[in-house]
Every structure is written in C-alpha cells, then in structure tokens.
Amino acid sequence: MSVSSQTSEGKWYHVETGRRDGKVSLASNVSLPDATISVFDSTKFFASKNLTPNDMVYLLGGHTVGVARCSLFKDRIYNFNKTGGPDPTMSPWLLVELKDKCPRISLIFDNTYPLDVKTPSLIDNSYFQEIKKGNGVLQIDQQIALNELTKNIVHDIVNDPYFYTKFGEAMVKLGRVEVLIDGQGEVRKSCRVVNKKPFIFGGQQVFCTTFSCPPCP
Ligand code: HEM
Numbered sequence: 001m002s003v004s005s006q007t008s009e010g011k012w013y014h015v016e017t018g019r020r021d022g023k024v025s026l027a028s029n030v031s032l033p034d035a036t037i038s039v040f041d042s043t044k045f046f047a048s049k050n051l052t053p054n055d056m057v058y059l060l061g062g063h064t065v066g067v068a069r070c071s072l073f074k075d076r077i078y079n080f081n082k083t084g085g086p087d088p089t090m091s092p093w094l095l096v097e098l099k100d101k102c103p104r105i106s107l108i109f110d111n112t113y114p115l116d117v118k119t120p121s122l123i124d125n126s127y128f129q130e131i132k133k134g135n136g137v138l139q140i141d142q143q144i145a146l147n148e149l150t151k152n153i154v155h156d157i158v159n160d161p162y163f164y165t166k167f168g169e170a171m172v173k174l175g176r177v178e179v180l181i182d183g184q185g186e187v188r189k190s191c192r193v194v195n196k197k198p199f200i201f202g203g204q205q206v207f208c209t210t211f212s213c214p215p216c217p
Contacts, residue, residue, distance in 0.1 A: 013168020020180040021188050035072050035138040039147035049177045057153040058170040064127040067112035070102030073138055078104050089142050091134030128157045
C-alpha cells in the first residue's frame with residue numbers, strides 16, 4: 001500500500017506505508033555521518049544501506065530545506081583543516097554571509113544558516129545549483145559538487161526536470177532501509193512519534209509516550 005507525500009512546491013510522490021518503527025526514539029541511537037565525512041566514506045556508508053551514489057546525491061537533496069547549526073561548519077569559515085583560513089572551495093559571497101551569521105566567538109547562541117542558501121523553504125533543485133557555485137554550507141554538500149565520484153550526478157540534477165520524481169524514488173528506497181519485521185517495533189499512528197500507550201493513573205486511563213509526564217509504567 002502507498003500514500004502520497006507532498007513536497008512544499010506541490011509535487012507528490014508515493015510512500016510505502018505499514019513500515020514498522022522502533023518503540024523507543026532516542027537521538028543517541030541514531031547513526032548519522034558527520035558533516036565532514038568524505039564523499040568516498042559517505043558512498044560506503046550509503047552502500048552499507050543498499051543505496052547507490054546516485055541515491056546518495058538525490059537524498060542529500062533533502063538539504064533543499066532546513067538549517068544547520070554554525071558549530072557544525074564553523075571550521076570551514078575560520079580554520080579549515082587547521083589552516084587558520086577558510087575552505088578555499090567556499091564562494092566569497094557565502095564566506096561573507098556565514099561570517100556575518102556565525103561569528104568566530106559566540107558563547108551563548110549557536111545560530112543556524114539555511115542549507116539551501118537561496119530557497120530554504122522550497123523543495124527544488126536550487127540546492128544543487130548553489131553547491132555548483134561554491135555555496136554549499138556543509139562540507140559534504142560542497143564536496144559532492146566537486147568530487148569525481150558525484151559531480152556528474154550533481155550536474156545532471158541541475159538540468160533535470162524530473163528531479164522531484166527521482167528524489168521521491170530515492171526517499172522510498174530510504175524508507176526500505178533496515179525495516180523491522182514480525183513482532184519487532186510498531187506501525188506508528190504518527191510517523192514522528194512512538195505510539196502512546198494506555199495505562200491507569202489515579203484511577204483514570206491515560207496515554208503516555210516513553211518521555212511523557214506522568215512517566216510510562
Ligand atoms: C552524508 C549524509 C548526510 C549528512 C552528513 C548530513 C548532515 C546534516 C547536518 C550536519 C545537518 C545539520 C543538523 C543540525 O544543525 O543540527 C543536517 C540537517 C538536515 N538534513 Fe542532513 N545529512 C545527510 C543526509 C541527509 C538526508 C539523506 C536527508 C533527507 C533525505 C537529510 C535531511 C536533512 C534535513 C531536512 C536537515 C535540516 C533539519 C532542520 O532544519 O532541523 N540529510 N544534515
């Protein structure tokens with residue numbers, strides 16, 4: 001069975017339903033690569049999940065929306081590879097922007113900056129256009145536009161009117177990674193949270209999640 005998921009530009013792709021998810025959701029259980037991972041290591045990481053370099057580049061198109069914290073790319077602005085200077089692959093425009101939004105020393109706030117520097121709230125291929133111009137915010141974003149393993153894929157996406165379809169296909173493949181089977185996990189009512197569990201508290205039936213108050217029995 002499948003349902004449709006809508007991108008912010010009104011394009012649709014079908015996602016498979018009935019996937020079982022874990023009953024516990026903890027950031028500490030998630031294995032995600034660092035923003036400084038090399039393209040080669042990243043292709044190996046995606047391959048370990050049965051995803052090709054092509055899937056990887058389309059999926060990184062997920063960075064067409066959302067933001068990253070300055071602390072995760074500050075080295076690229078002020079001390080790239082311990083050189084005391086910026087990452088030479090960063091465009092002069094982006095360098096000025098990021099220096100403004102991410103001061104070298106900020107003791108309290110960890111500001112954020114959009115991963116797609118031009119249209120951060122639209123799912124479009126502007127992320128790919130921008131990384132080709134040196135406007136990749138994370139190191140991995142910039143590197144996929146430059147590395148021999150992936151730069152042709154990025155080039156093709158920039159000129160691809162079917163970007164949305166292929167992005168959707170890669171998302172469906174991602175949804176098939178390490179699926180729980182049989183009695184493991186649960187099908188979530190809302191994909192963002194583990195299901196609430198009923199229990200009796202103070203004589204009344206209440207519903208809880210693992211971290212709700214009152215805590216689960
Ligand atoms: C090599 C693979 C990847 C790396 C190294 C990576 C790294 C990152 C990092 C460092 C951030 C910023 C997080 C923060 O500031 O707390 C981020 C944000 C984000 N990533 Fe990725 N990512 C990868 C793949 C993906 C994929 C495959 C998707 C989705 C298909 C994705 C979607 C997002 C989104 C939507 C955000 C913004 C989150 C927000 O605004 O709160 N990323 N990523």
